[in-house]
Amino acid sequence: MASLPIIANAQDDTHGAVSSSDDNKSYLAGEDIDGASLAAAPNPSPTPQYGQTNRYPAYENRWSKIAFEAGGGFNAPVSDATTFSTYGYNLTLGAGWNFNKIFGALIEYQYLRDKIPGATLAAVGAPGGYTGVWSFTIDPVVNLPTTGSFGAYFTGGGGFYRKVVTFTTPVPVLYCDYFGFCFIGSENAVIGHFSSNQGGMNIGGGLTWKAFGPDGKAKLFAEARYLWVDSPSASATQQGTGTFTTIPVTIGIRW
Structure with a gap:
């Protein structure tokens, strides 16, 4: 046991x-x-280490507020400007800052070129001519609060404008190529012009479309503005065509 x-x-x-x-x-x-x-359980806001970044960062890149635009189109003179100018084209470039989703500001360069009507050319005895206006302006932008891919904005501002009216005539020119073959052609030579520097302003608005995706910042835009330039009129001591007013219509890309 x-x-x-x-x-x-x-x-x-x-x-x-x-x-x-x-x-x-x-x-x-x-x-x-x-x-x-x-x-x-994952940390809802982990701290990046060794140069890694969060997939969904809670901050914005320092360059994310930069704004720019580039576009071109046509412009149609209105009121008294139709006496000395007819339809032409415009080129517009701008850069600035988006302070938030609603408000921003751009420094814009714009060049407009219009032909001179035949009746005006005949009155001054010039075969051809054109009006050129270039400017540097400061233009605030107010974006309307919208959802989806389409948006709208208002803009306007003012600054420095220079207007140049040029008269031309065709002159014969001898052209020769690399092989020694020559022929007579023609080109426009300037026979007279006058210019003025003055202030001006513009106001208008446009529509935008996020054509590159709903999450992208690049947008196609189409806009129209009313442009007023305080250029001098002709007098006994100066040449001039008076106040210049036109409606530039521009299509391009904005950021």
Whole structure:
């Protein structure tokens, strides 16, 4: 009967092993099979390390507020300007800053070129001519709060304008190519012009379309403005064509 204590001890050891196994299972419930801790809930705003960036950063790039535009189109003189100018074209470039989603400002360069009507050319005795106006202006922009791919804005401002009226006539010119072949052609030579520097202003608005995706900042735009330039009229001491007014219509891209 001496074996009974041994069996009892064996049973005690068996119960101890089961208890220890249960404890281990409870302990391993929080670990994977390799002993590594299970991933905890991700930090909603982890701190980037070693040059890494968040997938959805909570800040904006320092250049994200830069604004620019480039476009071109036509312009139609109105009122008294139709006496000395007819339809022409315009080129517009601008750069500035978007202070927020609603308000921004641009420094704009614009060049307009119009032909001179035939009746005016005949009155001054010139075969041809054109009117050129270039400007540097400061133009605030107010974007209307809209949703989706389409938007709208108002803009306007003022600054420096220079207007040049040029009269030309065709003159014969000898052209020769690399092989020595020559022929008589013609080109327009300036026979007279007058210019003026003055202030002016513009006001208008436009529509935008996010043609490159709803999340992009680049937008196609179409706009129309009313432009007024305080150029001098002709007098006994100066040449001039008077106040210049026109409506430039521009199509291009904005950022």
